[in-house]
Amino acid sequence: MAFSAPKKGAIMAEINITPLTDIFLVLLIIFMVSSAAMVESGAKISLPEVESTSSATREITVSVTPTQEIYVNNVLTAYEDIEGSLRELLAANPEAPVVLEGDRQVLFGEAVQVLSLAQKAGATQIAIAAERAR
Numbered sequence: 001m002a003f004s005a006p007k008k009g010a011i012m013a014e015i016n017i018t019p020l021t022d023i024f025l026v027l028l029i030i031f032m033v034s035s036a037a038m039v040e041s042g043a044k045i046s047l048p049e050v051e052s053t054s055s056a057t058r059e060i061t062v063s064v065t066p067t068q069e070i071y072v073n074n075v076l077t078a079y080e081d082i083e084g085s086l087r088e089l090l091a092a093n094p095e096a097p098v099v100l101e102g103d104r105q106v107l108f109g110e111a112v113q114v115l116s117l118a119q120k121a122g123a124t125q126i127a128i129a130a131e132r133a134r
Helices: 018-038 079-092 108-120
Strands: 060-064 070-072 075-077 098-102 126-128
Touching (some): 060 108, 075 079, 108 126
Antiparallel strands (some): 070 075
16 A cells, blocks of 8 residues: 655644643633642731741641631631531541641631631641741
8 A cells, every 4th residue: 555645735633732731731820820829828917926936837727717607628617617627627537637727817816716726636746837937
């Protein structure tokens, strides 16, 4: 079986996929960068500033907004359900630290109540999130 060369004036119907692949790779990089920025926190909070901080892993976070909304691992949670949600998360990893992210506007009493619920749920390590002063 012999192949003949295309005749003069015949249309070559092959698609060059190299530019298409380049576009997909650029889009993939853009989505990866933007999703990493969105994963940070589900709640819009402004952390208090301190002179020095130390970083810790944030496996379990409890965020309290100025409007008294409470998020457990970026999921809006009713006050009555906080202890149950924390108990489920701590059952998978009992040594995981529970990090409280409270807005500057959150009252001390509300933060203490959330920390008390975390302790009742079985948390052995509790931390409070803050930003380093600039």
